[in-house]
Structure formats: structure tokens, C-alpha cells
Amino acid sequence: MRGKRMKEKTVRVIKIGKEALYEFLYENIISQEESLLQVPATEVMNSFAMDWERGEFIFMAHQAEDADGEWIPLPKEILPETLLKALPETADSLLGRGKVYRDYSFEELKELCGENEDNDGK
16 A cells, blocks of 8 residues: 655654554454464454553463354453463564464463462562
């Protein structure tokens, strides 16, 4: 797309707040979900959280339906906000080639959330 030419000695600025930044980050990950997570976007459900103070974002996807077509909810014990603090980073960059995710079972994540629920507010 060609935009308008800029005048000399002009700076075109975009400044956004937290909500717009969060929206931009989330929407960009959603638009690249299939390549980042190597799953069909139509077959998964997403959960996410952001820690503004630490500058960290977590995005999780799990299978939406079982073999019988029954909905698979994310267990209520799995809390993205808690996992944001408990899990290590999965990649240094999302722009490089290669795997940027790590798979965890529901049971592993429930255990991590249970171990870290006392430290969630710290």
C-alpha cells in the first residue's frame, strides 16, 4: 500500500496507550497463530495475560474440541496470570525461524498454578 509522501523534515508519529498496545500485540499474535503455534487457528481456543510491570505477555492455545466434537474448556485451575510468573520464556524472539512455543499438559499447568498461587500477588 502506498501512502502519502512525507514532507521533508517531518516526523509521522503514532503514540498509543496500554490498551491499544495490548490490542495490537494480541491481534498480531492471533493473525500469526497458525505459523507461531503450528496449529489450525479454527481448532483451538486462546487464553492470554499481560504483566505490564515486568513487560511480559503469555499466549496459550489448547484444542477446542475432543474427537466427539465436545468442547474442551481450559480447566479453571489454569490461570494465565499465574503462569505468566511461573513459566520461563519460550523464545527470545517471535521473528526468527524455529519453534517459539513449548507444550504443557493440563496437569502440568494445574500443578504449576497450584504451586504458585500463594506467590501470584508478589
